[in-house]
Amino acid sequence: MKKVFTGLLLTSMFFVAFPADAATTQIKIDDVIVKSDTAPEQRSNRIMVPLRVISENLGAQVHWKDSQITLAMNKTLIVLNLNNKTVMKNDKTEQLDVQPYMKNNRTYVPIRFIAETFGSQVQYNQGTVSITSEPLLLDNKKIKALRYEYQMTMGGVIQDIKGNAYHKALYQVFQQKGNKVEAPKEYSWQINLDIPGSYSKRGQYRFMSDDTNTVKQFDIYSLNTAFPDELLQGHPHHLLHDVFEDSWYIFTDQAVQSIKQLINNAATNGFSTIISNTVA
Missing domain, CATH: 3.30.457.10 (Copper amine oxidase-like, N-terminal domain)
Known part of the structure; x- marks a missing residue:
């Protein structure tokens, strides 16, 4: 076995x-x-x-x-x-x-x-x-925290992920992006039920240095699927937005799940701190 x-x-x-x-x-x-x-x-x-x-x-x-x-x-x-x-x-x-x-x-x-x-x-x-341990270096700056934010219908949560190994593992997953694509015509934090092919932001991830400046930022968007399948053909289920480069890439469900698992592990093991919680 x-x-x-x-x-x-x-x-x-x-x-x-x-x-x-x-x-x-x-x-x-x-x-x-x-x-x-x-x-x-x-x-x-x-x-x-x-x-x-x-x-x-x-x-x-x-x-x-x-x-x-x-x-x-x-x-x-x-x-x-x-x-x-x-x-x-x-x-x-x-x-x-x-x-x-x-x-x-x-x-x-x-x-x-x-x-x-x-x-x-x-x-x-x-x-x-x-x-x-050795910190993650991005643009020759030491990463102190990964600030993760997600929004729900009635508020949102912001949390800091600490631990150099978590930073390295999460950044590595973001590098597993697929082909570069054009930005979707409609995307935002909110789910748009009027436009087929629209995307809602699943999460925002900012790699922050010791001086709390954001060195890199990645946003994950998911396709709004409340439409007939024929209207969604050709639209990837997940997209990754490299904010600093303003570039969009296809992102796999496996990568999304890996990020989720890493953040869950960080929370379980004490490496996650809630900064703000406005969920009603």
Whole structure:
């Protein structure tokens, strides 16, 4: 049976060999306290965390097959095995201080080795493990937050997504745009039920720098489908608007769902903050 987890992985997480009880350890990544329904554990003076926590919060891909776990990010590949201290790192064999294991149907892995291998700054101070990962750079500016906004019939919500790995993963999805197209004749936040082929804005995404200036902005629009199919032929279901370039592209449903999943993961794990909520 093969299970594959692709996605976010937050560059380098929790760490290390500390005398404190792992159950009381607080994890911070890029100044955000990580939420998890399962606390880290301590084995042989090393901090162990569930694989799911890594798969949702690290900038790598995680593949789990039988008892073998593969972590990949950039050009680095790690292969771990349950109940085995031998690990492969870029085709070179090394020995872990503690072996990965299964508990309560969850796979636990040693964070120190993963953090050091994928390269991040890690500090420990009074029960808090703080990890600082490399930020996303756009136009030579460090991205501090992704400001996501969506509107509903009776108001809207604005939230900031923190975490460098989330920024990188989301930006990568926006780069998966399709063919360039002309701007639709009718598009806005509101659903227009009078014009076939009109589009409504599904969400607005602004990559913001440390000085809170918007460096890049992408808007996703969806086709209003409250019309007979014959009137909608030739109209892509989703469009991506690169606002700074004022260019329009076909966008796939898979890309839209990937963005939705990443934002949901960010909210679940504590990386999303509501700035404004005017929904009645």
